[in-house]
Amino acid sequence: MAIVIGDYNRKGGVGKTSSIINIAAQFAMNGKRVLLIDGDSQTNLTQYFYEGDEDIFENGLLRKGVDTLYEVLEQDLNIFNTIYSMEFTARRKWGNRFRKVSCNLDIVLGSRDMDYYGTEDAGILKEKLKVVDDLYDYIFIDFPPAHNVVTMMFLVACDYVIVPLHLAKNSSAHGYRDVIERCREARDEYGNKKLQVLGLFYNNVQIYKTDQKMMYEYSMDPDTKKSMRLFDTTIRHDYSSIQISEADRQPVCISCGNSDIAKDYKKLVKEMENRIKEERVE
Numbered sequence: 001m002a003i004v005i006g007d008y009n010r011k012g013g014v015g016k017t018s019s020i021i022n023i024a025a026q027f028a029m030n031g032k033r034v035l036l037i038d039g040d041s042q043t044n045l046t047q048y049f050y051e052g053d054e055d056i057f058e059n060g061l062l063r064k065g066v067d068t069l070y071e072v073l074e075q076d077l078n079i080f081n082t083i084y085s086m087e088f089t090a091r092r093k094w095g096n097r098f099r100k101v102s103c104n105l106d107i108v109l110g111s112r113d114m115d116y117y118g119t120e121d122a123g124i125l126k127e128k129l130k131v132v133d134d135l136y137d138y139i140f141i142d143f144p145p146a147h148n149v150v151t152m153m154f155l156v157a158c159d160y161v162i163v164p165l166h167l168a169k170n171s172s173a174h175g176y177r178d179v180i181e182r183c184r185e186a187r188d189e190y191g192n193k194k195l196q197v198l199g200l201f202y203n204n205v206q207i208y209k210t211d212q213k214m215m216y217e218y219s220m221d222p223d224t225k226k227s228m229r230l231f232d233t234t235i236r237h238d239y240s241s242i243q244i245s246e247a248d249r250q251p252v253c254i255s256c257g258n259s260d261i262a263k264d265y266k267k268l269v270k271e272m273e274n275r276i277k278e279e280r281v282e
Ligand SMILES: Nc1ncnc2c1ncn2[C@@H]1O[C@H](COP(=O)(O)OP(=O)(O)OP(=O)(O)O)[C@@H](O)[C@H]1O
Pocket: 011, 012, 013, 014, 015, 016, 017, 018, 019, 040, 042, 044, 143, 144, 145, 203, 204, 205, 235, 236, 237, 238, 239, 242, 261
């Protein structure tokens, strides 16, 4: 049965999309079967992989007839028939040899039309995912920076949420309090009893900046860290690797596997796997 994980923080620009792409890719590198769903009407995740693809985009907009999450929900399509598959490969030096590394990612594209989507059935996506439940180990949903009926529908479909925070964006921590409240709502009012916050992590960290260092030290105090479910791993600011990965349309574990940021995501994924294992044993 697939484990469904969303990235949730109402605050914009904290690294939800870049993190979910790189986390999903690292899970895929570890041999897991992974589906990514672009749930944001900004369609950043879809653009990341496909903007240059003329079968999918035309003049910066999705071509007519390309099925997305919107059509799955609004036209009652089978989600399985809307999945696009990608394979990424790279050559890595291993001792004095090279070896091939690869990861496969499947994706359900996002649509600007999600801005106009409304539903009274918060369980509709959860229902739609049942047909692909056995095909994947992990399904990741990229949330928009919002709280509305769509994000509630995503929360109802999720087993866990992860919360990227930006040390320089104070209000992303306030966004976290909203996340807690909305998860409670999804559990108590919409019946998704198993939904949990898997953890929070700081993204885009520049610890040499005084304000970030102070906030980081405060939140890494053991009690605060435990109560906020912070992961040990932080994702460092790494402008050049992010640029390379965006230009190559590849996750960092493929495009710059030895970079700081690729190492950080690898570590974070290990922590996520351990937490999931612990949760499932309890
Ligand atoms: N670790 C990092 N180092 C450098 N740049 C980063 C890092 N993480 C994210 N960025 C950059 O920060 C910007 C915002 O990231 P991203 O789009 O992932 O945020 P988001 O939370 O998904 O935004 P939105 O709320 O609008 O969906 C992007 O330009 C991204 O390339």
